Amino acid sequence: MSETADIAPIVEILPAKAWAAAPADRVRLDYDGRRRRRIVLTGMAGARYLLDLPETAHLRHGDALKLADGRLVEVEALAEPLLEIRAASTEALLRLSWHIGNRHLAAAVFADRILIRRDHVIAHMLEHQGAQVREVEAIFDPEGGAYHDHAPHSHEH
Template sequence: MSTTIDMARLTEVLPAGSWTGAPADRVVLDYDGRHRRRVVLTGAAGGQYLLDLPEATHLKNGDGLRSTEGAIVEVAALAEPLLEIRAATTPDLLRLAWHLGNRHLAAAIRADHILIRRDHVIAHMLEHQGAVVAEVMAVFDPEAGAYHVHGHGHDH
């Protein structure tokens, strides 16, 4: 005999800043865990939820996931081990960004640094290019890429 556990279905993504009020629960997810279509999630308060979106969607920190009953579960991005890359000048940082892009690495580009996933081989290459590389724990939200469709779970 099998028992079916009733769990709320999360079927709509509400972009960060577009919803208000206290969430019913919160799910804490790393970068890979925030790119999903259908998966069972466990909230910080212990709730079980079925994320059931029409297509794989990249969830961002602060997004809300609306259930079929109208409750909102907040998405919280989990800090993960990354490399923070800095350079002496902006042109040097741009050159380092080119090297990372040439290797098709996911990167979060900031005004004064770049974040990538930890990789000791890439760290060594960057240091030989003049970069200052530090291991950090931070939220990873890389650039989507030139061919990324900017849908966020909405009809266009």
């Protein structure tokens, strides 16, 4: 028997809130673990599942991985070390978001704050721009976009 015989193939990704059945298992993944094309995942119950897609997918907290036999495996996003950036005004927060975007950093953007991965150099730069920066542990689900939802590309124009 081959080593892959005990690995159940994932046949579909169901978005959060688009499914209602009780999940058979759960996989817990950080941001990097949720941005994959091909990977063997191990569920909380110890079972293994094969994600094998033509393109990289971004799994989100609450999505379900549908198996060939119809069972569902829920995706649970893990909290990870991040920086929370706040500003004195909406205008100031917009300026800070420009500086973050200008550096092509993945960012989760909210009305009153921005979350990015911890980076002491970026934290220092943002503080010098007037940001209030603090370390937090949270789920990281950054905005998609031109640089974060596609395959690597050249910046040459």
